[in-house]
Amino acid sequence: MRKIVSLMLVVCFLGGTAGLVFGESGDNEEEGWKERIASPSYGLTIGFFDLQYKNADGNDENDTLLMPGIELRHFNGIDVPRDRGFYYGYELGMGLNFYTGGHSFKHSGEDYTVKGIIAGSGFLMLKHGYRFELGTGHTRPGFGFELGAGVGAGGGDITITKDDDPESENQAALRGDGIGPVFELGFEGSLNRGDEYRLVARLGVTIAPIVPLETENFGYMFPMRITLRGGFTRNH
Secondary structure (H helix, E strand, O other), X not given: OHHHHHHHHHHHHHHHHHHHHHOOOOEOOOOOOEOOEEEEEEXXXXXXXXXXXXXXXXXXXXXXXXXXXXEEEEEEXXXXXXXXXXXXXXXXXXXXXXXXXXXXXXEOOEEXXXXXXXXXXXXXXXXXXXXXXXXXXXEEEEEXXXXXXXXXXXXXXXXXXXXXXXXXXXXXXXXXXXXXXXEEEEEEEEEEEOXXXXXXXXXXXXXXXXXOOEOXXXXXXXXXXXXXXXXXXXXX
């Protein structure tokens, strides 16, 4: 877990550095429109662990364990249009996924139990998207999509024990902690509450193509996570 915290701190530092590099953008001269936005969001995420083992005949089998979690993000838009069109910016985020199940399985004819899994991650992504807004009133709905690419860091722990040996130590350990690329495809629904505030809901699929967490004998965590988040944007 110390590695998780350390790697998250590195990502947070990179996020702060990005803010200094991008700097502040000015208002639109014609309309006084503030093109820069701050957008925090909070939500739930689902990760997946592919548990791999051998049955009594020596054949490979696998079970998929769902790992729910929580996620916190902050998107900073650098150049955002007033109503619709392309925008870009950067997003800093961190999340925690866990499995508390107690899943039992037979490996090579012996009984084992997954006591728990916990995995944390942090990331910094550059985001580019397109936003549509319907109507011109003070309160108007909108929708859009965005693509993201950046760098992420993660780590975790897994506890697997042998059922017929109460003194058995943990039979597996997650490894592969490190930094690698992260990509995301997201969709957004929004409700504009005037020129400065918008309520938003986002559904995204995040993928780390280099598998960050795996065990020596019992499988790995899928590089894909599904996230549903809600929050708001404020122009400044």
